[in-house]
Amino acid sequence: MIRVEKLNKFFGEKQVLKDISIEYQPGKCSLVIGASGSGKTVLLKSLVGLLPIDSGEIWYDDILFSSLGEKEIKNIRKEIGMLFQGSALFDFASVEENIRFPMDFFTEWSKEEKLERVNFCLKRVNLINVNKLFPNELSGGMQKRVGIARAIALNPKYLFCDEPNSGLDPHTSILIDQLIAEITKEYNITTIVNTHDMNSVMEIGDQVSFIHKGEKVWEGSRNDILTSNSAELNEFVFANNMAKKVKEMMQHASSGRI
Amino acid sequence: MIIKNSLDILGRYMLLMRRVFTKPDKSSIFWKQFFTDVEKLVINSIPIVAVISVFIGAVIVIQTASNIESPFIPKMYVGYMARESLVLEFCSTMIALILAGKVGSNISSEIGSMRITEQIDAMEIMGINSANYLILPKISAATIFNPFLMLMSFMIGLLGGAMIVFITGIVTMSQYVDGLHYAFRSYYIFYSMTKMAAFSFIITSISSFYGYNASGGSLGVGSSSTKAIVASSVLILVANLVITHIMLV
Numbered sequence: 001m002i003r004v005e006k007l008n009k010f011f012g013e014k015q016v017l018k019d020i021s022i023e024y025q026p027g028k029c030s031l032v033i034g035a036s037g038s039g040k041t042v043l044l045k046s047l048v049g050l051l052p053i054d055s056g057e058i059w060y061d062d063i064l065f066s067s068l069g070e071k072e073i074k075n076i077r078k079e080i081g082m083l084f085q086g087s088a089l090f091d092f093a094s095v096e097e098n099i100r101f102p103m104d105f106f107t108e109w110s111k112e113e114k115l116e117r118v119n120f121c122l123k124r125v126n127l128i129n130v131n132k133l134f135p136n137e138l139s140g141g142m143q144k145r146v147g148i149a150r151a152i153a154l155n156p157k158y159l160f161c162d163e164p165n166s167g168l169d170p171h172t173s174i175l176i177d178q179l180i181a182e183i184t185k186e187y188n189i190t191t192i193v194n195t196h197d198m199n200s201v202m203e204i205g206d207q208v209s210f211i212h213k214g215e216k217v218w219e220g221s222r223n224d225i226l227t228s229n230s231a232e233l234n235e236f237v238f239a240n241n242m243a244k245k246v247k248e249m250m251q252h253a254s255s256g257r258i
Numbered sequence: 259m260i261i262k263n264s265l266d267i268l269g270r271y272m273l274l275m276r277r278v279f280t281k282p283d284k285s286s287i288f289w290k291q292f293f294t295d296v297e298k299l300v301i302n303s304i305p306i307v308a309v310i311s312v313f314i315g316a317v318i319v320i321q322t323a324s325n326i327e328s329p330f331i332p333k334m335y336v337g338y339m340a341r342e343s344l345v346l347e348f349c350s351t352m353i354a355l356i357l358a359g360k361v362g363s364n365i366s367s368e369i370g371s372m373r374i375t376e377q378i379d380a381m382e383i384m385g386i387n388s389a390n391y392l393i394l395p396k397i398s399a400a401t402i403f404n405p406f407l408m409l410m411s412f413m414i415g416l417l418g419g420a421m422i423v424f425i426t427g428i429v430t431m432s433q434y435v436d437g438l439h440y441a442f443r444s445y446y447i448f449y450s451m452t453k454m455a456a457f458s459f460i461i462t463s464i465s466s467f468y469g470y471n472a473s474g475g476s477l478g479v480g481s482s483s484t485k486a487i488v489a490s491s492v493l494i495l496v497a498n499l500v501i502t503h504i505m506l507v
Contacts, residue, residue: 050379077385088376102384105283160383 001026002047002158002190007056009039009046009214016042018215020056026157027188029181029204031195034211035236040194041085043211044162047192048080049073060158078106081151081189083161083180087143089135089150095122096131099150106154121149125179141172145179152183159184161193165200177203198237201225210236226250271467277389278397278463291395299361299396299462300403304410306360307353311344311411314352315418318343323428333429337419337437342446344415349408350450351498354457357404358490362465365396366486369469370479378470393466397459404458405451412450449505456501457494464490 002024009017016039024030034040045051047058049065058066060076068076089098099118103109109117122128125145135143144164151159161180165173181204184191195201201208205222210233218230225237226247238247282288322339369392372378381388416438423434468486472478 045379048383050382074385074387077383080383080385082380082383084376084380086375088380090377090380091371091375102386104287105384105386 001059001061002192003057003059004047005057005059007043007046007058008054009042009051010054016214017046017053018213020211020214020216022209022216022219024190024192025207026190027185028206029184029191029193030207030209031193031201031205032209032211033195033198033201033236035196038211039214040196040211041162044160044192044194048077048082048160078102078154079157081154081156081159083144083147083151083159083164085163085166087135087140087147089143089146091135093134094131095127095133095135095138095146098135098146099153101150102154117153118149121153122146124152124183125149126175140167141169141176144168144172144176148176148179148183152187155187156189159189159191161191161195163194163196165195165197170199173197173199174203180204196236198243212236270471271463274389274393274467274470275463277387278393278466280387280390282390282394283386287391288395291391292399295395295399296403298364299400300407303357303360303407306356307407307411308414310353310356311349311414312418312421314348315340315344315415316422318348318415319419319422319434320426320428333433334437334440336423336429337434338440339437340419340434341416341438341442344412345446345450349411349415350453350457351494353408353411354404354454354461354494355491357458358461358465358494359487361400362461362486362490363483365462365465366469366472366483367479369393369466370472370482373470373472374475374479389470393463393470396466397462400458400462401455405454408450408454409447412447449501452505453498453501456497460493460497461490464493 004020004022007017007020008015020043022030022032032040032043042051046053053066056066057064063076065073065076089095090101093101096115096118099121100114103114103117107114118131122130125148127142127145127149130138130142130146135146138146159180164176164180168176177200180191180193183189193200193204202222205225208218208220208222208225209216210218210230212232218228218233220228225233227250228234228237234247238244318340319336322343323333323336326333326335369378372392378388378392381391420431420434423429423431465486468482468489469479472482474481
């Protein structure tokens with residue numbers, strides 16, 4: 001479980017996160033949604049300690065993460081997996097070496113054990129015979145899958161995904177979403193996904209937080225989104241024509257005029 | 259404003275170096291990276307250093323010979339002057355300035371690209387000290403082995419001189435060789451190797467610093483590369499003055 005309490009973050013004079021408080025449960029896909037520039041990525045990077053926070057608390061289970069020193073943070077990070085927006089696979093390493101990378105550092109496994117784990121992770125993300133390929137030889141969707149395989153290589157307790165669908169076609173996006181949801185449930189991981197893709201929200205959003213101009217203005221489940229009264233959320237969710245028509249139909253249905 | 263910016267950069271550089279000079283997470287991984295970097299930064303620089311050294315050695319011999327007009331100055335001084343020029347300045351300072359361009363830009367663009375594509379963040383998230391993993395092997399490899407590159411440059415420079423003596427007969431070979439032996443001080447070799455070690459530290463650490471702090475996409479990587487080369491070159495010249503004053507005065 002990860003708990004955030006009254007988190008504030010400034011860049012110079014500009015406040016980019018304002019009094020954010022959220023709780024993320026294990027075994028659930030918790031989505032953070034919001035427009036570009038709303039502060040989602042800053043929130044995610046603050047949660048994993050890549051950006052220092054100005055005030056507030058971040059708890060990983062019963063450990064106050066935001067007060068830890070470099071060494072203690074390092075220990076927590078061994079339990080974190082992260083999928084980056086651009087996959088962030090190491091250019092200098094093959095797929096197999098990318099997934100083996102954290103194992104080389106933090107395990108005393110033999111070569112055979114590592115290879116077995118690499119193949120298991122690759123199979124889990126539905127990739128085979130790609131061990132020797134390099135990141136630049138993979139499609140965007142394959143890179144994301146390798147990113148997920150690397151993120152789960154050491155059985156993380158916490159999984160962070162920053163816009164996992166960006167740059168992917170709708171079909172591949174759904175596959176990646178389903179993969180994240182399956183892994184979350186299978187290993188009871190606390191998963192936090194940053195996205196502005198409403199398909200993802202409706203596909204896997206067990207818990208959804210909406211960030212608007214650095215503030216959490218709404219929180220609920222994916223089923224509550226369509227009936228929310230939050231003006232900011234409605235403006236974000238029903239931004240395109242198709243979504244607007246869906247909303248009109250829903251309103252007509254609720255007033256018995258369909 | 260300039261002083262404030264300089265102090266800010268110096269502070270950030272010191273903080274980065276504090277993270278670099280820590281015990282590696284795993285020594286086997288460090289040594290693997292170390293030998294990779296020896297190949298990339300030192301061995302791959304041998305061809306360019308060799309080509310430049312042979313030509314500069316030859317040019318120094320021609321220039322020295324053509325400037326000795328007095329019959330009272332023995333011709334063997336051509337070899338002596340070539341040796342002294344090469345060992346005192348050319349093989350350390352000149353080669354270091356060339357490496358600042360070649361190796362420096364390579365390091366800063368490589369680390370800078372990793373920064374902007376979030377590969378460094380990915381390492382940090384895994385709990386890996388990215389500064390130590392990426393930078394320490396580079397600094398160690400160049401600082402330890404580049405002094406031998408300087409030694410190689412010195413010998414190739416002398417051979418370049420010998421080559422031009424043989425081809426043009428500007429002085430006799432025995433005069434040239436006598437000059438090379440004349441008043442030889444092995445301390446100069448030590449002095450030049452020390453300078454090269456210091457310059458190599460400057461090149462690798464400064465380039466790594468600018469790459470590690472790159473931001474703003476591919477333009478940012480290019481800009482960090484340029485800054486790395488300029489800063490390294492200026493610091494090499496300053497260090498040259500300081501080390502020379504300490505070791506030769």
